[in-house]
Amino acid sequence: xxxxxxxxxxxxxxxxxxxxxxxxxxxxxxxxxxxxxxxxxxxxxxxxxxxxxxxxxxxxxxxxxxxxxxxxxxxxxxxxxxxxxxxxxxxxxxxxxxxxxxxxxxxxxxxxxxxxxxxxxxxxxxxxxxxxxxxxxxxxxxxxxxxxxxxxxxxxxxxxxxxxxxxxxxxxxxxxxxxxxxxxxxxxxxxxxxxxxxxxxxxxxxxxxxxxxxxxxxxxxxxxxxxxxxxxxxxxxxxxxxxxxxxxxxxxxxxxxxxxxxxxxxxxxxxxxxxxxx
Numbered sequence: 001x002x003x004x005x006x007x008x009x010x011x012x013x014x015x016x017x018x019x020x021x022x023x024x025x026x027x028x029x030x031x032x033x034x035x036x037x038x039x040x041x042x043x044x045x046x047x048x049x050x051x052x053x054x055x056x057x058x059x060x061x062x063x064x065x066x067x068x069x070x071x072x073x074x075x076x077x078x079x080x081x082x083x084x085x086x087x088x089x090x091x092x093x094x095x096x097x098x099x100x101x102x103x104x105x106x107x108x109x110x111x112x113x114x115x116x117x118x119x120x121x122x123x124x125x126x127x128x129x130x131x132x133x134x135x136x137x138x139x140x141x142x143x144x145x146x147x148x149x150x151x152x153x154x155x156x157x158x159x160x161x162x163x164x165x166x167x168x169x170x171x172x173x174x175x176x177x178x179x180x181x182x183x184x185x186x187x188x189x190x191x192x193x194x195x196x197x198x199x200x201x202x203x204x205x206x207x208x209x210x211x212x213x214x215x216x217x218x219x220x221x222x223x224x225x226x227x228x229x230x231x232x233x234x235x236x237x238x239x240x241x242x243x244x245x246x247x248x249x250x251x252x253x254x255x256x257x258x259x260x261x262x263x264x265x266x267x268x269x270x271x272x273x274x275x276x277x278x
Contacts, residue, residue, distance in 0.1 A: 021258035025061040053207025054250025059257040064097035083116025083188035099137040116188035155181030164189035191226040204245035211235035211249030215261030
């Protein structure tokens with residue numbers, strides 16, 4: 001009788017923890033980050049960027065309607081999507097209603113995306129189908145390439161570096177056609193910053209680590225994912241060689257749809273840009 005009672009209590013406790021961990025996936029935090037300009041900038045203006053990462057549509061607790069409600073009072077200049085949309089062909093149609101929500105925001109300078117390691121589980125026609133869906137819904141997919149916009153008279157290079165964790169990054173190709181101006185980098189695995197000594201950037205946005213997703217109390221299981229993870233640099237605002245970069249905790253989950261010690265996030269970045277003083 002005592003053994004049965006203890007077993008029942010343990011099972012109840014585990015179920016309670018799993019329920020709480022699942023509820024954490026619905027507790028979306030909205031972070032607002034201000035990235036100041038370097039000295040010597042005149043006529044400053046701000047580029048407002050909505051950053052979403054790691055939707056993982058197989059395990060996401062935020063519906064398109066809920067996303068729309070969270071974004072309905074926001075105005076953005078640019079949307080950045082930093083990979084890991086999904087990893088199953090059957091999930092591709094699930095992306096469309098989320099893209100429609102983003103389109104209704106009408107970002108002044110458009111929407112830009114890179115792929116992550118889970119997206120590359122798709123191959124051939126399936127990966128092309130995902131890319132086509134994105135492009136048909138006004139998303140510029142950058143695979144080691146760049147696009148240049150103009151803000152307050154300054155060229156802003158949006159540089160998309162392909163996924164580092166699957167050995168698809170090509171820095172020289174990604175930077176091949178950039179103009180003189182500010183460099184904003186989108187990539188999935190932020191570990192690439194450690195290899196960018198010869199490639200200047202003013203701000204970088206990434207995802208990949210989910211803030212650990214399950215932290216007990218640290219995300220020890222991420223150690224195999226590279227040097228940044230081993231340093232516990234897995235979320236939030238950081239700098240490398242005095243240059244800022246941001247790691248999103250993402251919106252979805254991998255494996256089980258649970259989070260412990262982390263929360264999904266939507267992030268707005270206000271990046272100061274302007275005409276450099278002569």
